[in-house]
Amino acid sequence: MGNLDRRTFLKTTGLGSAMIGLSGGVTALGLSLPATNKLPRWRGFNLLDFYTSRPLRLPRQNSRRLSTEDDFKWMSDWGFDFVRIPIQYPCYINFDQGTDRTNRVTPEEVVSFNEPVIAEMEKLVYMANKYNMHVSLNLHRVPGFCVNSGFYEPYNLWKDEPAQQALYTHWEMWAKRFKNISEKKLSFDLINEPCFREDMNDQFSKKSALPGELYRKIVQGCLDVIHKHNPNRLVVADGNNSGGLVTPELIDLNVAQSCRGYYPGVVSHYRASWVWENPDDAPMPVWPGTIDGKYYDRKSLEEFYRPWIELVEQGVGVHCGEMGCYRETPHDVFISWLNDVLGVLTENNIGWGFWNFRGDFGVLDSGRKDIEYEDWYGSKLDRRMLELLKKY
Secondary structure: OOHHHHHHHHHHHOOOOOOOOEOOEEOOOOOEEOOEOOOOOOEEEEOOOOOOOOOOOOOOOOOOOOOOHHHHHHHHHOOOOEEEEEEEHHHHEOOOOOOOOOOOOOHHHHOOEOHHHHHHHHHHHHHHHHOOOEEEEEEEEEOOEEOOOOOOOOOOOOOOHHHHHHHHHHHHHHHHHOOOOOOOOEEEEOOOOOOEEOOOOOOOOOEEOOOHHHHHHHHHHHHHHHHHHOOOOEEEEEOHHHHOEOOHHHOOOOOEEEEEEOOOHHHHOOOOOOOOOOHHHOOOOOOOEEEOOEEEOHHHHHHHHHHHHHHHHOOOOEEEEEEOOOOOOOHHHHHHHHHHHHHHHHHOOOEEEEOOOEOOOOOEOOOOOOOOOEEEOOEEEOHHHHHHHHHO
8 A cells, every 4th residue: 555545544544221312402501511322331342252264163272362251350340341342254154274274265155154163152242241241243354345354255245246145144143143132232233344445355455435325235234134033133333434434324224333443543553564564654653743744632533523423413323343552652642642532432422342452452461562561360451551441
């Protein structure tokens, strides 16, 4: 991707239990009141147990990526009530990638479900529910599309009807599987960060927004199969153009919309290898301050989130499904930026799911080199970050 494409990507995507919404109002003193979000202000983390495009084989080897019951205990004790589980569909289908990972999945294999792996996913949902966590089940890679590269797709979701039908087959499977779980405990996040990609196999290829009517058509197809099995299931559609843009064409549908907490990407994804072809080209982030010729501060965040705040005011549920900062961002800059992002979201009754709980962005074992960790039962805890999250 050229420099202009990368900057456009960072800018446009945000990378560069009351269920009745009330509109905002004005107090007797003339002060504006924020609208009441149709969604609860869930707060929590993304869990990466099934964030892989490799078909899973059981039993799984011990891994720091796998969530434990202690993780849920800690999240609950710290006051969090939400987990989002991003899943790449190849991990739960019957498919042999081969030892060199060159075998290509066929359309028939795309809908050949691996029951034992799906049962493991089900256990994770129930474990989260046990600790009073609302679960957002998200398909991060769907048949024919992923915002990231790394897996050959047999077709294109945005162009090919068979890919769309395969997506509906996946969501119908999940809808049947969890048809008896309350919408208060489980919601479905349909497609992670939808966008057009010029080259599905090049992570640096240019991305652009989808036509709203096309996105609406596919969301409606998912709704039809999901609500056939549970008409009350809460369904979430990620923002257009990699999660950054409100989708007006979805407002009259029975779906919530999900934004991202990665703006500006020059702060949140400093030196991230999947964003920068040469990480050494990434400008040093500051907050607030000028980066690569543009000034950023809390006001710029308020401007970025204004369309999402207006969506809440229109009675559409809004949640920030992902937010966070890669471990290379200087910690003081990260904390200052995060305080402002959380402040803007909280003042407008928008909850969030931090990416991630454990790992490069996480509160545990992030690998940051510019902080002192607290030992936490064998893990490394970023206490300063945790206390800020708990504050909001």
